[in-house]
Every structure is written in C-alpha cells, then in structure tokens.
Amino acid sequence: MRHMKFVVLIMPFLAMYFNIQAQSNPFKAPLYWNPYEYNFTTDGPIPESEWSANIDWMDQNLKQHGYHMICIDGWGENVPHDQYGYRTSHDGSWTHDYAWWSNNLQSRGMELGIYQNPLWIDRYSADNGALIKGTTIPLSSLIDDTENALWFTWVQVDRPGAEEYVKGYIQHFADMGVTYLRVDFLSWFEDGYDKNLGTVGVNRPHSEYETALRWMKEACDANGMFLSLVMPHLKNEAATEIEYGHMVRINEDVGHGGWQRFNDFERGIRHSWWSQWYNTFDGYTYWSHISGRNKMILDGDFIRLNTMANDDEKKTVISLNLMAGGPLSVADQYNTIGNDLWLYQNTEMLALNQDGFVGKPLFTNDPTDESSQVWAGQMSNGDWIVGLFNREENTRNRSLDFSWLGFSGNASVRDLWAHQDLGEMSSYAVDVPPHGCVILKVVPTGSGHQSQMNVAGTFTGWSLNISMSLVNGTWEARNVNVNAGDHQLKFANTSDWSGDDWGDANGLSGTASLTTGGGSNITFNIGQNGDYDIFFDDQSLAYSIVDSGCNSGGCIT
Template identity: 45%
Template sequence: MKNLSRRSLLAFGGAAALACTAAVEAPARAASTDLTVPTSPAPPLRLASRNSVFTRRGAGPRYWNIYGYAFPHNAPIPEDEWKANIDWLASDLAPYGYDMACTDGWIEGSSRTTPNGYIVTYNDSWQHDWAYWSHYLAERGMKLGVYYNPLWVHKAAVEDPSKTVVGRPDIKIADIVAPGDFFAKNIGGNTLYWLDVTRPGAKEYLQGYVAYFKRLRVPYLRVDFLSWYENGMDANIGQVNAPHGRANYETALAWLNEAAGEDLELSLVMPHLFDDASAELANGDLVRIDADADRGGWDRLSGGRQGWQDAWPNWFNPFAGFTGWSHRNGRGQLILDGDFMRASTFASDDERRTMMNLMVIAGSPLAIADTYQQIGNDAWVYTNKDVLELNQEGLVGKPLYRSATPYSVDPGSRDSERWAGQLPDGSWAVALFNRSDSTTQTKTIDFANDLGLSGAANVRDLWAHRDLGVRTEATATLAPHASALFRITPLKDRGATRYPAAYAAWGGGAGFNNDHAGHDGSGFVDGLAATAGSADPLVTFAVRAPRRGEYTIRYRYANATGATSTLTVSAERADHSVVDGPRHVDFPALATWDTWGVATAGITLEAGDNLITLGRGRSDVGAVNLNWIELGA
C-alpha cells in the first residue's frame, strides 16, 4: 500500500484505524533526537509466505545437476555416467559445499513403480534404485536431490490394476486420473498423466509421493512444468495439454507444502507466477525466474528478450528475472532460482565470473551443470572461498532501486547492473556488472547515497583476494561482459550496526519507496499500514549478535498519521524458535512524511544469527515508513 491509499485509510482515525485499537492522539514531533518508546505484548503476524527453514536461512543450496549431460544428448543420463559424476563431485566440489547430486528431466523412461505407483529409480535402464543412490551419496557425505512432479502419474501404474493409492487400497491408481489427460499431450509421448486433484485419493497419492521421497532421505524436490498444469499453455508452443485451473493449482501446491513440512525443500519450476507469485510464495521455497539454461553462454545469461510477459518465463534471462522478482526475495520469502550454471559454455573468464557473481549476489542456488568431462580448467570459478562464504552466510542481495514502480512496468526502476546485499554481521556484498557487448563502463555504488552507511568502510576485492583499504564507494571499470564483487565492512560507529530496510526482506505488501525526502540511502520501506488482505505487511532483517542478551535497537522511521503508530516486532532463529516478542513498539507522530525520527527500545537476541521482523499486525494502529534499524550493545 502506497501513500495515497494509506492516507485515505488512516487519516484522522479512518475506517482501517477504527478496526484496531484506537490510536492515541499525540502532538507531531520535529526531526529527532532518540526517543525511548514503550513496548507491550502482541499477537503473531499473519504471513503470506511458506516461511520455511530453507528460506529463512537465506540463499539457495549448492549442488550438481545432470542437465549438462541430458540436455546436449537429449536423453537421460546413463547410470555409469551418473556414478562417474558423483565421484568427481565428491572429490573436487563437495569440499566446497556442493554436497548434493540432483537428477533432472527426461524422466518418462522411468516406469517401474512401487505398489502405490511411485517410480523406484530415475530410468528403467538403471540397475540401482533411489535408495541405493541415496545411501551411496550419504556414505560420501552428500545428499540425493530428485527431479519429479508428484502431480505426474505414470501410464504403467495407471494400466496396472494391482496398483492402489497409498492408504486407500479401495482406490486404484487408474481412478485418480482423467482419461486422456496427459502431460504434454501428443508432445511428450503420452506416458505421464496429470493427477486429477478433484478425485478421491488424489491428496493421499500426492502427499504419499512426498513422504516416499522423504523416507529415502531426499531433502530437495524439483517440481517442474507447473505452468503446463495450471493453464496448459506454453508461451512459445501454445496449448500443450488440458488446463487444470487456478483453484486446482493452488490446491496441489497447498498439498505439497503441507507434506513437505520443514524436511523437504520445494523447488517450483516453470511457474507462471500469476498474481505476483502469491501461490508460489505461500507454498514453495524456490521459484524459477527465467528460461532454461539451454546451451548456456552469454546469450542465456544476459541476452534474449528483455521485457516482461505475464506467463512463464516472465523474463528470459536471469539478469532480468532476478531484478524483476527481487521484491519477492529474502529471508522467509522466496529463493529466486536462476537455473543451472554451465561455466564451460562461456567464451571468457570474465563471463564466467559474471555468471557466478550474479548467482551469488541474488541468493540463487549454485547449481553446477557441467559434467566431469566438460569442466576442463573452468572449475576454479566454482571454488573461490571468499565468494562461497557469501552464499554460506545466506546472502540475498537486491539491485539498486530507483523507484517503487514495478520493473515489469518500468525497466528503469531498478538497475540490473548494480547490486548490493547485507550479511548478518552488518558487512555487505556489492556486485557491479557490465552487460554491454561492446563498451567499457565504470560502475559505482556510493556507500552513503546508495547503501545508507554513516561513514567509510573497508573494501575487499573477492576475486583478486585483495584488501583495497578504507573507501566511501565501490567502483570498477569493466570491459564488456565483465563484473566485480566486493565485500564491504563498515567502520563501527558508536559500536552500532546499521541494517537498511531497503535491502531487507519484504512481505505482505510492504516494499521499497523513495518518494519522501530525508531518508538515508536509496530509500525506505513503506506499506507498513492496515491491509484488507489475509497477511500482514512486514520487513525482516538477518542480524548477528555476539552473545545472548538484551540489545538496544534504534528504528529510523516516519509517521505523519497524526497519532502514535505501532508495529509488531519479534526476534526468532531460522529454525522458528522465538527469542523475543512478538511485542508492539510505539512510533510517535512526526510532523510530515519527510520528517524522520529515531525510536529506541530493547530487544533480546541469541548469540549468532537472528531474524528481526517488524510488521503492521491486525492489532497495531497507524502506519510507519521504515528507513533502518540499528543494533547497539
């Protein structure tokens, strides 16, 4: 909710305010010295997201995928090739955190199923089943990821009258599909049916599939072709199979979410992301935000269609996709998946570094698809410990925002070539890119104007492994297709650590704006106001505390509603354990929306990483724009 609608709802005790506890009239304050404010217990916020432990940890996983073999061959990977790549993964890449091997498409040739219709291996030509390979990987300190959509029902199981739904021996597998309702009908060989979620036994089948993979110790499930299930349309091909409708799509995702729980990470692939990805946000952990990696190379990373379309893929390349969906990323929201990395397909080392820098700064999974036979001398790009530390610490960055206008409406509203993200310890990563094919360009992030830092910072070049000294900006002159990645460590001011809201995670309708003067950095978060929706607007910060105890927290805010506003504040760990709150915090009225004050309170944190969330709950009053929070001793 932006300023016009907020004011119309809240001015002088309007309808939205009357639905909550009455706001206390207070004289407007001028720009501020710190004001210590009261707090009181509050109910928990309502969430729009699945908010799993996976998204709460920040960045996506590191793993290897078979795509680099299967796509060029247009065939499933043979089992001996799979084993050879796993052994290479264990020796060369697992020491750098790539601890999972995942299958991919070309799955139609897996027709052997359990008595409940669940496939037992990747391909019928394989000698060994999922359980064998899960154990093989575990013995080497790694995990098995699986590509499969539990909405698929193999034709072989449908045609076998002995196959019944798990827990429902009265329902045959043939009873949970509609005749002729094939995935990719007359395109994909008519070997997989779509599950009919309106039929008895459908929920048990789908959730039983998820439970089956969990019993096999599979921690990661890639669920593909979701757009084809929802409306049967592909933007390039046209109608590919029968549509199943939005309601059935949302039902299927809700079942997946419920069955996955906190034990299985759900990667949603090829979703249309209608309604600003509301269904995927509520039920998934990762979403694909671009077209397939395909042949790889620069054109797939930065080229192709640059504009938005209201169907998968909304944007063609990951630069545009990450930029366009960056308002949905961050702790407790969605992990944006830029698809696979194929270093061996790029023309230069500059392009390889740019590929890696983009995936890391955006918080994407680091999914290697080169095979041991393709990688050659290019594995170095995946093994830079300074760079990988950012992913390990959960980095999820954002492009520099220029306005609140959606990127789909105005491509100038966000800068796809300048990115920054903050780490829990208060340090930053800054990535600068030159997407030009022909022109050398200089790119800069100014620490005060763009990040809102109050002083200078130490700068380290993560590819040169070189400290550049104390500076007030990060800058690089970049050849075409080149990039730079820096770690920025602010000099401590009064022992306090500042966390700007413009680079935090936003949910429930809260988001970036810069339409009022006086803010620090590039902007602030607005929309922390009453909403008619089923979820509360909020912003979440990942912060690190050196010890357990109570800390001073300072909130820089604006509130021109004419009365004291409140927000609900809590501190939790990534595993959902509550550290402090939820509690109401008061934000006294200020003179105008261009007037900024600082409210000060206390908050208890655990030693290590904590998630501090501020939201406008149903029992809160008024509205607040939030510029930053700052933690002191």
C-alpha cells in the first residue's frame, strides 16, 4: 500500500476552485426498507399485501436496530390524486392511501417515506380543471404543451403558481406526517438528457433547476423533512445539490444487483452525465470529497444482499455504505433475504450510523488508485474507524500505520465484524480476501503527541505562523488577535501544510477530525475584536477558542 500524500494535496485546491459552501445538515443517513427489488423484478407496482408483509418483517426484525422508515418507490399504476392534482396512494389497486399507511407506521414506532417529484403534474387532474391549492390558478397553466418530454409532464417554474404548487405538494405529504422525500429524475428536468435514451426533455436554464431545488428545500426545511435528490447530473462538483439537498445519489440504480453492479460496472470511468460514476464503490470513493459529518450525505442506492455471491461481498456492501456515512436502504424482502438478516443487524457496525460517522478514503479519492481502498474516520468520541477494503480479484495485503491517522504510539484494535479485540499494537496488517474487507476500531493508548502543532485561519491569511505550545498534554496558542465576525481555522503538524491537518467542525469548541487532503475547516464566530486563547488536544481532538480574559478571571460565565 502506497501512502499517496502528493495525491491528496490537490483536494484543498479543488474545493477552493468550486467555492463549495456546504450547508449544516441536521440529518444523518436513514436506515430503511424500500420495495425496489419487488418493483424491479416484476416491473410493476408492489401489491398492498406484499407491502404489508414486508412491513411486518421489518417491524419484527430490524426496527429495534434503528430501521424506522418504510419508503415507497415508483411503478404505481392508475394512481389516485386529490382535487389539487397531488398523489394520494401508490396504486389504484390499494385499499389504503398514503395517509392511512403513515398513521399505521407511526402507531408502530415507524414512519412513511415518499417517492415523488413535486415537479411532476398529473395530466388527468390538469385536464379536468384542478386549481393550484390556495389559488384560483388552473393547474393546466403550469404545463407547456409544446414541451416534448418523455414520461413526465413538468412544471414550468417561471409561471405564476409554480412555487405554490411545488411547495404545496411537499406540504401535502408533510401533513400526513411524512418526514422523508425522495425526488427522482432530476437530470431529466435539468437538461432533458439521458445517457441511454438521448433527448428526453428540455435543456433548461440553470436558474430554473436551482429555483426548483430551492423551493423544495425551503418547503422541506419548514416541515423538518429530509430531502433526498436522485439522478442529478452533479455538475460543477455538485455545487447546486450541496446547497439544496440533504442526500444525493452518486451511482447507478442497483438493478439486478451483484458484485458487478456494486464494484465492476464501468469501473474507473468518469462520465459527464448522470451518473458520473456508475458503480457504488467508485461513486462513494470520488464523491467523498463533498461528504462529512453534518454535511452532504452520499446515497449508494438500494441494497440487495441476496444477489451477492458470498459473505465477503455482503459484508463489504454493508461496510462501505456505513464507512461513507451513507444509508442502509434494504431492498431484500421477507421472502428473499434467506440467511442474510444478521448482516443488517451488526450492532457494532450500526453504531457508526447512530453516531453520525462519516469516513473517507485515507489517501486519495481517485477510484482508479488502489490506495483509495483504505478508509478512515473518527467517531464523535475520537475513536478511529478504519476500513481495509479489497475490490480486486485476488487477496491483497492491507496495512495500517497509525501515524497515517495522526497519532504515534500504541492503540487498542477491535475487529467489528469478528466482534473480537485484537489487542494493543503499534501497527496492523492483514490479508484481505477478494471482494472482502476488515473494519477496525482503533483507540490510541500511547502518550505520544505530535512533534509540533501550528494553527492558521482566516485571521492569519492561512499562513501557519502561529506555533502552539504543548502544556499538560494540550496544545495552546495564547493571546491570538482575532477580529469580530465569521472565521475558519485548521490545526497542522507542520509549518508549510506538508503534513497532516485537522478541522471539520463548527463552533468555539468541539471535536475536530483529520482533514489532510482537503477536508473542511473549523468554522466559528467571534463576537468582538480581541485576544483569544486557542487549545487543541491532538489525541482526543477536542478544541476550544476562549477569550483570553476569561482565563485570568476577566469573564463571567
């Protein structure tokens, strides 16, 4: 394994070039069930009886492990709509509508997720005189009859009533208690291009795409709803989606499943359209540069464990989704899961999701570089989680030098799939089988500190000219002059950014993460001009920024 330090150093420049401003994401990746497998294998809507049977199975087997949501998918036929043109049920054959199922799930301690694009218009409702809710504007006025679009009738967002219709659609679901919205076919709306079908609609001005996403985000935020963006082109390094979504798809549909779809499909080839990376592993690896704790969540699509060849492949699927901070979106069914349920029930792995953990490739986000198969990240308590993956067809030796994680000395190591403590050690190496992985918890036990520590930020022009002193096990920089306002900073163990650095947090105190290679900064706000003391523990990664006067009795707290 090569330590590709020169590769990761390009990442800060990538982020600066695109000026990506990530929102603070209040959600963590969901654990849930979706009927995609039934829909895909039958090419039709799921009967209500099968939907109900799968809910019972989830209730009995996975709800207690944190899988609290059941999300419907597409394929509905003869779909009922209300007087405003809003969809009310999955399929015309169903006895119960969405509102009924939402109440039913809530009574079980679960919730309903909805698959629907608020930019779609039901032609039947429009042709029969539906008015946009809260207005006297005909729904039909939002339709461009000259628009030659495949499958869907799209809202014209530049017309009166469009905002009311889109936001009203989201409110329609929110009023049922729905807190998760999965919005599909965004690339078709954005520029009307599909890689397989060619032209499927209109190439719209970017402002219209942005407006549509902004309306959705505003309506979702008003209702505490999770907004999942599906099939986006992710142009300009996903700048628009980062601003307006909570989660974004980063690979093709799972389809027939199997290792081919997860790992081999168009491996290492980047495209300029949806989806830029076709397989799950490539997508998670490359797009890791936009993810992070409280940032954009990456969505690797549904999981069909029953299509994988062996337990090594199955553990890799679960592990990569959790290591990347993505969802576990179960598409296996009560009658197809076989003996694989235990893989969804590994409490030591599920702890990553509960913690809001997000890992990244340790050396590079280039999917064509084998060193991208080593992942790492930190739990909120500072414990390291390391993923040693093997995407290849032959056994690979994967090694871990703890200095790569930013600390020296020994650490206690635990295998999260074997549920076994491996003891205290100074490094680790293992032969990983083809398509397999080893997931470790690494907890530093030694007393070693970095040989030096410096701090830089907006208040230094990002020059590492403030050296810190190690006092009683904590690095400190005293009497640093900082003006009032919003600021950013990072800690670094060199004076020229050639080593490791730590950031990726928010506020005057918190826990930083290793961000070498382009991770985000620590952001904070200073209320008034003055001198401040900055503290950083390079083992627990706790930091704080305190008014210098407070340390000599000058502040009342």
